[in-house]
Amino acid sequence: MELMSHSSTFLLPTIPPSPTYALVVLNQSLPRFAPLLWKHAQLRLCADGGANRVYDDMPLLLPHENAFDVRKRYKPDVIKGDMDSIRKEVLEFYANMGTKIIDESDDQDTTDLHKCVAYICDWAQDLDKSNLCILVAGALGGRFDHEIGNINVLCRFSTVRIILISDDCLIHLLPRTHCHEIHIQPTIEGPHCGLIPIGMPSGSTTTTGLQWDLAETEMKFGGLISTSNIVKGEKITVQSDSDLLWTINIKKL
Numbered sequence: 001m002e003l004m005s006h007s008s009t010f011l012l013p014t015i016p017p018s019p020t021y022a023l024v025v026l027n028q029s030l031p032r033f034a035p036l037l038w039k040h041a042q043l044r045l046c047a048d049g050g051a052n053r054v055y056d057d058m059p060l061l062l063p064h065e066n067a068f069d070v071r072k073r074y075k076p077d078v079i080k081g082d083m084d085s086i087r088k089e090v091l092e093f094y095a096n097m098g099t100k101i102i103d104e105s106d107d108q109d110t111t112d113l114h115k116c117v118a119y120i121c122d123w124a125q126d127l128d129k130s131n132l133c134i135l136v137a138g139a140l141g142g143r144f145d146h147e148i149g150n151i152n153v154l155c156r157f158s159t160v161r162i163i164l165i166s167d168d169c170l171i172h173l174l175p176r177t178h179c180h181e182i183h184i185q186p187t188i189e190g191p192h193c194g195l196i197p198i199g200m201p202s203g204s205t206t207t208t209g210l211q212w213d214l215a216e217t218e219m220k221f222g223g224l225i226s227t228s229n230i231v232k233g234e235k236i237t238v239q240s241d242s243d244l245l246w247t248i249n250i251k252k253l
């Protein structure tokens, strides 16, 4: 089985040139490291009301700079969604600066995050998918229906690397098609972590590097799932017969 490596280098000030990052900003308070994610990304999208957050919150995260200058510098490439949450003045501001606006108000069956991920997949058509990583800022905290909708996007695009990020933690999907090596950045993440079966029970999951490792263990909702686990070293391995969510806390400053 092929090996898939994971590393949260996007939270470090300087990063290796690969993978190619795309950033999606959702309609939630911006995580404190949003400017860093923005810098690392080669394509920046706002999901509908996410544009209000860039407009309102980026200047707050950079209080020593002039708000107008910050707004001009943090210009999204694309704003996409059903456009029922973005404020008119924000839409006009970015449209005048050349941001591409994609109104998909006709589609009321997929979320704005789904619409943005579909756009990025088209944009990256000629890229090797294993070299693309989509960072989603503001995916957690707040409305539970939105949080679950965001997790469902991980499942609907299970062959694409997508990482949901909040101020407190990150979540990604470990597809059952691969065995996984997770390289921990000890200065920025851990030690609390979880491995959660999603969509269906896992008949057998095996891990190394955790305080409570699994050894061909069954996991299911209503039975055992691995929450409040702890990373012991800098490398975790995971193999499972079903897709799992991996989550780890992000350290406070």
Ligand SMILES: Nc1ncnc2c1ncn2[C@@H]1O[C@H](COP(=O)(O)OP(=O)(O)OP(=O)(O)O)[C@@H](O)[C@H]1O
Pocket: 025, 026, 027, 028, 047, 048, 049, 050, 081, 082, 084, 085, 086, 111, 112, 113, 114, 138, 139, 140, 141, 142, 143, 144, 146, 147, 149, 150
């Ligand atoms: N409280 C939240 N928690 C997590 N994600 C959120 C939250 N609010 C919004 N989002 C994410 O940001 C995206 C854009 O948000 P926006 O408020 O524009 O959506 P929306 O479609 O207008 O939502 P709704 O009509 O259900 O209020 C959503 O698709 C969702 O992925």
Ligand SMILES: Cc1ncc(C[n+]2csc(CCO)c2C)c(N)n1
Pocket: 082, 107, 108, 109, 110, 111, 112
């Ligand atoms: C069964 C079912 N439940 C909810 C919605 C509503 N909905 C889901 S995604 C979306 C767009 C949000 O920007 C909306 C309104 C639906 N269509 N079908």
